[in-house]
Amino acid sequence: MTMRYQRQEIWLYLQFPLLSLEALLPELSPEQQSKPIAVISSEKNTQRVLCCNSQAGAWGIEPNLSISTALVLCPELMTLSRQPEKEQQQLQQLALLAYSFSPVVILPNERKQKSNNFKFSTRPLGLWLEISGCDKLFKGYNNLLQALAKKLQDQSISSVTGIAHNPMAAQLLCQPEFQCQLPTTTEIQQQLLSTNLSQLDCSTYQQQSFKRLGLNHVGDLLALSRSALSRRFDHQLMDIIAQLKNEKPFSARRFQPANSFRDVIQNTQGIFNKENLLFPMKTLLQRLCLYLSARYCHCRELEWHFEPLIGEAKTMKVQLSSRHNNWSDLLLLSRLQLERLELPRSIEQITLFSNQFIDVPQGSFNLDLFGEHHCSEQSSELIDRLNARLGIDALSRPTLNQDYLPEQASSLANIDKQTDDNPNKKSTAPQPLWLLTEPAPIQIRNQQLYWHQPLTIVSGPERICGNWWQTEQQRDYYLACDSSGARYWLFRETSSQRWFIHGLFS
């Protein structure tokens, strides 16, 4: 059976038995979290315990207990109703985390889930990873499994695993704990053959017919010939058997990160000052960074929404130049901008949204020894920081324009606008370094120009014409100086014969 594959696939099934509970925990305060808690799901008008924390387990609460029995066992039990959307959201995040361990991550099929609603609602959620070939990066499969276990622990998500050579078997072989050792092929085979048939995901009718036929273990089923099986069972079970025998590939779409990022943290108590906002913001940014590294891209803009219980939500946009895949940098920038923002008194919900991404350019790994990339990285970091603290209007950059009138040939443009540096006409005449935003009129006293002090003309004129399609401008520019050696750029408008100062040579 194993000879048919060039490289034997290794499937890891990650199951999250307490996901329904863990998806709801972040909303609770720490003292609430230490109490016995159970998640209740309602099916066919009866409310049953779906899962519970260890404190509740100590009181004898276990899954499938009815809510009234549970409350009798433990009167101070805190019951939460199940929220499938939250679970799905959490599962997506876990898929993103798993995606950093293997490129093949498969989530349970949503279509099947709907048609088979009853079955799936009680079964804990899980996902598959194909980890063959990922051992080199982690220096061995056991290291990979340990690293994954640690990551999940950091997120305070409890998980159990099953490992086999096909996804179906991995799910069947799900152990009650997280395996940090990769089992050998013979171990897997033995375990699979001795697994009880009641674990198999099929209808109760099917289970009864197994009993009638005297089939107890998966091994008994696999020992039967194909013709014998197809006479007795429907095609759904035949599919499962084919998959268990590695005869049929697992047909499911691979997990792909979504096109945009949106994540929400709720705090039912409300957050009253900006310092306390930083902690949930940090969590959200850490999730964003996981997403960014999964998609292998950089983020261009962050959008924060701060929603109070009553009143209007506040939105804050953080512009990023590039090269930020580090949550601490993003937090610093958001924090600088947050200082300028007026917030409502209490914040209940924080949302982070981003849909503007650029791909990391090819070969942008920092391989050069001498840190040439470093300086451009530093400068974009600086621009981002200044932007965040001072606002976009405080920053500008001189730009060249295709025009002859000095005030139009040079302008201050917004920093995020790309400039094309085209030295068009090279003037031989002297040009100043400083330009007055508006030409200032000069007086004439005793046949001498006077601006703060008497000015003398040194050289000139250079005639500049322009703007002929509107009001025609014709100016003669002169270089002038005063008694202390400062040099000025003057012009005389030919139509009005008036003198203006337009710049300073510096």
Next chain:
Amino acid sequence: MTNTEIISNLLTRQDTWRGRNRRLPRSTICTGHKDLNALLQGGWPASALIELMPQQLGIGELSLLLPTLKNHSHNGHLCLWLDPPYQPYAPSLSAAGIALDKLIIVRSKNIKEWLWVAEQSIRNGALLLAWVRQQPARYTQLRKLQLAAAESNSSAFIFSPIAALSAPSPATLRLKLDSQYIHQLQITLCKLRGRVAGAKLQLNLQQYPSQRTALNQLPTGRHRTYSDSAMLASQNSPLHN
């Protein structure tokens, strides 16, 4: 940190005074002017705060830095101008060989912001040109910038008004700039470690044709305007013949 580590860290700093040893190998940045390099013992001190005090704006205080700016921007480094007194004129900067996309102009609203921007710029390795405008910067504030510059790799240039000359300053280098003759910048050394203050240097700036003209000697008479010449052109055009 061990004691030797602390000492060696201190010794590598620009602002540590080391007794009589005046011939210290220091890292410098070429100013682009030969005479000025000689005056400053190699060039602008690196990792240091440099204070320039022009007598008046427009005497050539910015031209002095053009070679430094050009080198800096061509190495791909950012150059930040904080609160310049006027708008920089892009064509002449471009003609001087400065990459305009490496230039950022920042306007601060108050002294607090001014200091923050200056410090961020120094710490991020950008070349800083800052003009003191609102109120004279205090010793402690400049000291903060001097410390930031000493810890980073960049130099920072501060343009202070001439009135700041009498006040003490933590800057590594202080220069007074004035001009006796046109196109000539006179540089007076006010403070540099290892040099006696008071050394003077005349620096020739970019030469323009210079003969002074009084106003009444200027070519007078109304220049021909566009409409006049257009009329002339239409009279001479072959269509009318």
